[in-house]
Amino acid sequence: MEKQSKTWLWVIGILVVVGVVYLVMTLNSSTPATNESASKGENGPIKIGVIAPLTGDAAAYGEPLQKVIALAVEEINNAGGLGGRMFQFTYEDGKCNGKDGANAMQKLVNIDKVKVVIGGFCSSESLAAVPIATANKVVLFSGGSSSPDLTNVSSYFLRDYPSDAAQGKVLAEIAYGDKKWRKVVFIQEQLDYPLGIFKAFSSNFERLGGQTSKEEFTEGTTDFRSQLTKLRGLKPDALFIDTQTPAAAERIFKQLTELKWKVPLLVSDAVTGDPAVVEKNATILEGALAAEFGTDPNNATFKHLLEAYKQKHNVDVPYQSYAQTMYDAVYIVRDGIKAVGYDGEKLALWSRTIKDWKGASGLVTIGSDGDRVSGHIGKVIKKGKVEVYGM
Amino acid sequence: MDLIMQFIINSLIAGATYTLVTLGFNLVYGATKFVNMFHGVLAAVGGYTVFFFTQTIGIDLWVSIIVGIIGAGLVGFLADRFIFSTLRIKKASNLVMFIASLGAFIVLQAVLAMVFTSQFQSIVHSVDSPRVYEIGSAAITHIQLLIIITALFSSFGLVLLLRFTMFGKAVKAISDDEEVAKIIGIDTNKIIGYVFFIGSAIAGIAGILIGFDTGIQPTMGLAILLEGATASIIGGIGNLYGGIAGSFLLGFVENFGIWKIPSEWKGAITFSVLIIFLIFRPQGIFKK
Numbered sequence: 001m002e003k004q005s006k007t008w009l010w011v012i013g014i015l016v017v018v019g020v021v022y023l024v025m026t027l028n029s030s031t032p033a034t035n036e037s038a039s040k041g042e043n044g045p046i047k048i049g050v051i052a053p054l055t056g057d058a059a060a061y062g063e064p065l066q067k068v069i070a071l072a073v074e075e076i077n078n079a080g081g082l083g084g085r086m087f088q089f090t091y092e093d094g095k096c097n098g099k100d101g102a103n104a105m106q107k108l109v110n111i112d113k114v115k116v117v118i119g120g121f122c123s124s125e126s127l128a129a130v131p132i133a134t135a136n137k138v139v140l141f142s143g144g145s146s147s148p149d150l151t152n153v154s155s156y157f158l159r160d161y162p163s164d165a166a167q168g169k170v171l172a173e174i175a176y177g178d179k180k181w182r183k184v185v186f187i188q189e190q191l192d193y194p195l196g197i198f199k200a201f202s203s204n205f206e207r208l209g210g211q212t213s214k215e216e217f218t219e220g221t222t223d224f225r226s227q228l229t230k231l232r233g234l235k236p237d238a239l240f241i242d243t244q245t246p247a248a249a250e251r252i253f254k255q256l257t258e259l260k261w262k263v264p265l266l267v268s269d270a271v272t273g274d275p276a277v278v279e280k281n282a283t284i285l286e287g288a289l290a291a292e293f294g295t296d297p298n299n300a301t302f303k304h305l306l307e308a309y310k311q312k313h314n315v316d317v318p319y320q321s322y323a324q325t326m327y328d329a330v331y332i333v334r335d336g337i338k339a340v341g342y343d344g345e346k347l348a349l350w351s352r353t354i355k356d357w358k359g360a361s362g363l364v365t366i367g368s369d370g371d372r373v374s375g376h377i378g379k380v381i382k383k384g385k386v387e388v389y390g391m
Numbered sequence: 392m393d394l395i396m397q398f399i400i401n402s403l404i405a406g407a408t409y410t411l412v413t414l415g416f417n418l419v420y421g422a423t424k425f426v427n428m429f430h431g432v433l434a435a436v437g438g439y440t441v442f443f444f445t446q447t448i449g450i451d452l453w454v455s456i457i458v459g460i461i462g463a464g465l466v467g468f469l470a471d472r473f474i475f476s477t478l479r480i481k482k483a484s485n486l487v488m489f490i491a492s493l494g495a496f497i498v499l500q501a502v503l504a505m506v507f508t509s510q511f512q513s514i515v516h517s518v519d520s521p522r523v524y525e526i527g528s529a530a531i532t533h534i535q536l537l538i539i540i541t542a543l544f545s546s547f548g549l550v551l552l553l554r555f556t557m558f559g560k561a562v563k564a565i566s567d568d569e570e571v572a573k574i575i576g577i578d579t580n581k582i583i584g585y586v587f588f589i590g591s592a593i594a595g596i597a598g599i600l601i602g603f604d605t606g607i608q609p610t611m612g613l614a615i616l617l618e619g620a621t622a623s624i625i626g627g628i629g630n631l632y633g634g635i636a637g638s639f640l641l642g643f644v645e646n647f648g649i650w651k652i653p654s655e656w657k658g659a660i661t662f663s664v665l666i667i668f669l670i671f672r673p674q675g676i677f678k679k
Binding site: 220222223226259 | 398404530601606608610614645646653
């Protein structure tokens with residue numbers, strides 16, 4: 001008898017749990033319907049999605065950039081929004097990888113029913129989100145993805161951060177033309193971003209008549225001695241240290257110094273983007289070449305961004321070259337909706353007409369391939385500081 | 392010729408590093424007969440202890456190194472007391488021990504990442520002035536030379552300890568048959584505890600030296616362990632001499648291998664050698 005009542009207790013318990021779960025799920029799924037009507041309604045907020053890395057290593061970029069976007073949105077809404085309608089941004093965590101980037105995009109498109117998404121930040125997020133954006137006729141606007149694989153990837157994708165192809169091209173031209181180097185060797189990390197830079201550099205450098213070769217290493221490698229020894233044996237004119245993060249580059253700097261190999265260096269903007277690393281490795285980096293998508297301290301909008309951010313958060317804006325493009329992306333989206341309305345198809349067409357749009361990152365022009373036209377400029381490291389090349 | 396000398400030096404450094412990992416790994420395997428994954432994270436414990444004491448607290452380097460070695464030894468010893476010996480008493484299979492050690496590895500690695508962040512850290516501050524000795528046109532740093540010397544001395548010391556002391560004889564007895572060792576009056580649990588302490592302390596030494604040479608990261612343990620375990624299997628798992636021979640063989644094959652083929656194949660070379668040994672000589676270079 002006691003056993004039977006226990007069984008009943010179990011059955012009732014399970015039914016209660018199932019009931020609660022069902023209720024919660026129904027409540028949740030009813031939320032998008034309200035959102036949808038809110039977005040479509042004449043007076044409701046205009047909903048925009050954001051995909052950025054908010055957890056993990058790359059949250060170092062994502063968190064401050066979320067604040068930059070929030071700052072721009074606040075400014076727009078304080079000025080009365082768009083015809084009295086406020087902007088409402090929904091942030092999703094793309095975790096700097098394709099899987100979570102795609103999940104975030106699915107959620108924004110299917111549940112939040114947005115027509116414009118700012119993101120992804122990492123190239124892997126954007127690459128995974130583009131097919132979903134295209135299939136659902138939603139505009140995907142990245143302020144940070146730089147992989148050359150995103151060039152001309154879809155008519156629904158655009159970016160105001162330039163492609164790495166520009167970085168490789170600028171460096172190849174300086175290396176061949178100015179420096180008269182004919183053989184450049186690479187030590188390259190096996191990831192999308194360093195690979196993009198290698199491809200862009202080698203195709204341009206070889207087209208000019210130069211010669212490149214490379215040794216690759218996997219993420220997390222700590223011993224580069226034999227790779228460096230082998231590259232040294234090729235007697236190159238210069239060595240390109242092509243890593244995803246400054247940490248990997250620093251390990252290579254250390255072993256390069258230990259091997260007593262003195263060779264002109266080229267580095268990617270992963271290194272020059274971190275002033276502390278440049279300063280710490282000033283000796284080995286003296287004279288090293290880089291190409292950066294820089295900032296213009298005299299630009300009034302950029303100056304305003306720096307001041308407003310500092311006033312609100314009491315710290316300087318980190319990763320300023322990305323902050324300026326993120327900030328501009330929000331305003332460009334506003335102008336787009338103002339011009340053609342909240343419609344993915346129309347916004348996609350409009351995006352290709354953006355020409356000399358004036359923002360914090362200078363004049364923005366989007367080419368027919370969705371890329372920002374112009375961008376990286378040559379830089380050189382002198383006494384631990386990154387300066388414009390040839391100045 | 393210049394290149395060959397540098398490749399030989401690079402191979403010796405790699406071989407010596409693997410040796411420091413295999414010594415403790417083989418010692419523990421010999422006594423307990425399970426693949427102790429936890430061994431890898433002990434290297435990180437050694438490295439981070441020195442990092443914490445020198446950079447955060449500011450204690451003298453040599454004192455920190457001694458604390459680091461003893462610290463790694465103690466963590467290994469405590470892991471045995473609280474996890475592995477309990478499982479041994481319950482007659483857990485080697486597979487269960489392996490999974491438990493993997494679990495403990497992941498937990499401790501996560502703790503290190505929480506305390507010290509996942510960022511790559513350098514125990515030494517300056518990258519500009521390492522002491523470098525030149526042999527012809529090849530170069531070796533002071534710390535790399537120290538890795539090779541430490542590996543040789545640790546190997547020699549461990550061999551002497553196991554050959555000429557009562558402790559060594561007890562370890563051999565346990566390694567041959569734990570039950571028989573118990574019957575003849577050896578306190579096997581105590582001896583295995585000591586084995587864990589010594590093996591883990593050597594892993595700590597490896598971690599500290601690697602930390603000085605290239606730097607530390609919470610996840611450094613797995614890569615170190617994989618190389619060390621591969622060297623152990625090549626040499627003959629559980630056999631100290633085999634571990635040393637396997638380590639240097641692996642160091643040379645890896646470094647000379649990438650001389651002629653692209654370096655992204657380095658990992659593939661390592662595991663190809665392992666597979667060749669597993670198929671054609673599963674007992675390794677030296678049979679235990």
